[in-house]
Amino acid sequence: MSDTKTENALCLENVRLFHDGSKLLDLNVTIQPGEVVTVMGASGSGKSSLLNLISGFLPPSFSYTGRVVLDGLDITHADPADRKVGLMFQDPLLFPHLSVEENLLFGLPAKGDKTERCEKVRAALGAVNMAELGHRDPLTLSGGQQSRIALIRVLLSEPKALLLDEPFSALDSGLRDKVREFVFAQAKIKNLPTLLVTHDQLDADKSGGQIITL
Amino acid sequence: MKTKTKGWGDPLVFAPVIMIVALLGPLIAGLAGVLLPAFGFFPSLGGDQFTFSYLQDVTHKPGFWQSVRLSIWIGVATTFLSLVIVVSSFASQWGRNSFRRITRFISPLMSVPHAAAAFGFAFLIAPSGWLMRLLSPWATGFSHPPDWLIINDPAGNALLIGLVLKEIPFLFLVGLSASSQINVDERLKVARSLGYGRVWSWFTVVFPALYKQMRLPVYAVIAFSSSVVDVALILGPNFPPMLPVQLLHWMNDPALEMRFVAAAGAVWQLGATLVALLIWRIGEALIAYIGRRAAINGQRHRNDRWFRVTATTAMSAVVVIFVLSLIVLTIWSIAGFWRFPNALPSSFTLSRWANNASALWVPIVNAISIAMTSTLISLVLTIACLENEYRHNIQFTPNAMRILYLPLIVPQIAFLFGVSVFLVRYGLDGSFWPVALAHTIFVLPYVFLSMAASFRSFDLRYLQVATSLGASQNKALLFVRLPMLMKPILLASALGVAISIAQYLPTLLIGAGRVPTITTEAVALAAGGDRRLIGIYAMVQTLLPAIGFVGATLLPRFLFPNRKFFR
Amino acid sequence: MLKTLAKNLAVISLASSAILAGTAYAEDVNPADWPSVVKAANGQEVYFNAWGGAPNINAYIAWVGERVKAEYGVTLNHVKLDDTANAVNRVLTEKAAGRHQGGSVDLIWINGENFASMKRQGLLIEQNWSEQLPNYKYADVAGKPTLTYDFTVPVDGQESPWGMAQLTFYYDSAWLETPPTSLEALAKWVEENPGRFTYASPPNFIGTTFLKQVLYGTIADQSLLRAPVVEADFDEVTAPLWAYLDRLKPNLWRSGEVYAADTTQLKNLLADGEIGIAMTFNPGEASSAINAQELPQTVRSFVLDYGSMGNSHFVTIPYNANAKAGAMVVANFMLSAQAQARKADENIWGDPTVLDVNSLPAEGKALFDALTRGPATLAADEFGATLLEPDASWAVRLEEEWAKRHVRSN
Structure with missing residues (x-):
């Protein structure tokens, strides 16, 4: 693969995933910046384990071969904290003991002084018309608001790729469209390679990218 | 296979090892310090010959076998009575409003130290006690207290009931937490829909699973009651006393020879506790056999009203007696002259509180310092172990979990005496740190057991989110996991503090009387029974852990005033 | 909340550093050179091992602590014992562990068999230190033979006098008009009032003392008690004692199934009207308790007609004490007119002085003259004869024999 093609891209090179010795999946795919690749499959097909492998949280009962390369760097064995891979789950998982703003500050790298960092967080909230939520208790927000804050938190951490683990399935259908649109739009703006795991065909259709079925 | 961290020597991997050493080290050393002299071998005391004679001699002490019998009896009977009352209450009241009411009363009672509860109980039921005063002379006709042997009776009945009173809250809470781990409501639904009575359903489909979860704590109760010292000093018989009390006398005897006798006695204590446990095991098997046959004979046992009424009454009586005991302690602490049979003192005074304020200060500061130190050590070790489970995927096996219970099942008096022998040898007895560390042996299991469930059920995805946001594992622990687990951590701390404050023997034997705490001072007053002073000490003893629990409940709301999560 | 946590942690670290600092001292102290003792004592911590069962005594000891802190810079820590044997042990x-200095016990409240045992086993300072204490010169050595012979064992300056004791009975005169003053009358009264009399179980000191008191009244030849027990004769000479106790037993409080633990419990039992006659070793105790609202105003004292057991109690310093100078300073202060007069005050403790009040300088004597005697305290001429403590071996044998007869062995 040429350099121009892997720059800023997420490449899964001949990744084979095994659980207790039996093979779950075999993938070879490159996700370009701004592209959303969707992985579909029944539960137990290993799609969540794939995300664990990429983000560095694979339990020891799993094993694998192959490489994960992000922006030209092999991150297969990197510390999870150093991988620069943003994660979003089905639940927003905002830290309930921190305010919205503190949640976002937690995501923001420790660059600049306190006021600068606060400015950045407020700007990010303002950009999506949620400036007034900064001091709220996350548990008092609606589900849709929580999901969006969770995404902003991920984006503020300056990831180089985005992994989405059925992030819309907990939302009711009206809200789901809005949040999905929001997430895909943000991924596009930030030009991030995005891997979406879902069992919802509509999610896959709306992603507008390659669909892999396990 | 890949581990999540690279091999740069995460110090956490040592946590389980340190914990096991902290628990087993003193236990093994202490047992050695008892076994060697028991067999006559202890060079620094002039014993260098291996002999069985001490183990034999000790059995010739007046009342020895009665002491041994008492220990076994109290151990088994206390546990049996407490367990019967607790499980009957569960069977009869589960899911009802009365159960919730009882639960609300029981939890705070669990934090009342043994000694305080025993004093209150004694002040209540003695012939000159509050009950008799309330009933005299109008109901009983007594103008002088009747000459009845209630407290310190040779058969140990007062001791038995006093211990039952104190163990019921413990077993009740153990049962409650075990219930949350098995699906009680589902099980009951199934059995009841098959036409079985409420109580019978509970005993046949819930109890076996529940008891499996409660077994180790139940063994701890057997071991504790068969070797209890403080409550036995207050309520127990004197001629002869229970074996552990007799042991304490021997350990304090000035004659050098008595060190060997005391050690030999401690070995007999181990044996007595073991026999009590064996009797219990046989009983377990017997009840399981009978129970299984009764469960499948098709009888529905739907007429269980009488049982429910009896069980509910018994449980309520326990709560009422316990609460009255605490009230009479309070009254005595502020009583002026109180002639029998007046229901209340003729005057009240706070002067004794004022006079004793300075004397109370040192034991209170000692108790709090020891409690905080041992709890802090236990917390750090527990958190390190549980975090290590997550980071390195090493779970304690069920066998390793049993190690946690060892210090609660081996009688304290048997191995602490051995530990103190070593400490004296190296001049380390009677100072703060050995006492605090000795407390840790008994605080750590409770802190670990109370925290493990909530730690393990923590949603690990929060940590994955934190890590993928760039936080190190330590940062994720400190700023995400620990704050989110603040409630269980604080409750475990309050429990640890309560356990430490109630400790009598470790403070006495390891502290050599030079590190007085509110508990050792209170028990020291037992013999003479200056009730006003005992009232004061027992009140303080009760209030300290209570303050801990109130603090643990309020602190999260205070630190995070606007968070729904902590409400 | 965090502040209190920090404060507590500070307390913990202070406590631990105090422990580390406390282990340095162990020089020999010469009481003849008193100024050097006072100098060495400054800053020392003295662990005073003393029976802690009576709150008024504990309060008095706390007062001594305040005074020696203020006057000599000595910190007095009261280690409260339920049995003095613990400290001896x-x-x-x-000693057995080879800890010959820096020991954990600096001062012990002691007398009788515990003193004899320590002396016999070489656990005391060898030199005669107590007679060299500056305040010893006022001690009533001539008038109080028990100051020089403690249970027949020569004191030899190895313990310093603190107080006097005499077995005294007391009763509530509102209930009992004329108390029984002979052993025979006592036995009769017990028979007529079943359940209203008891004594403390030996080896508690008041229990052992009651045994000795009865032994004095029943033994044929009192001179036997001045010498060590002759094992061959023991059963025979003590037979009347056991016969007397057996006569009492069925009508004792709780039918003799249990006994009182100590003087404090006897006092409580009398206060509750459970028993009609109580006993104490401190002639001022009943008045003192009336003042403290623990006993009714109608309580009065009496003694038995053939004399009462009397002795002295002392403080002593173990050979390996960590703060010998400090301990001597405390012992000397305890002998001062100020401390002795306060101890004799029935509002405080009511323990008779060991001093010869008439030998004191005027201002010291004035302290004693100011003391009043409560309604339940006997006058000096009502006390009758003092029966001297038997040889220490008697106590040991009596306690053993009592245990054998009263502890169920089946």
């Missing part, structure tokens, strides 16, 4: 263990 501690020193013994330390």
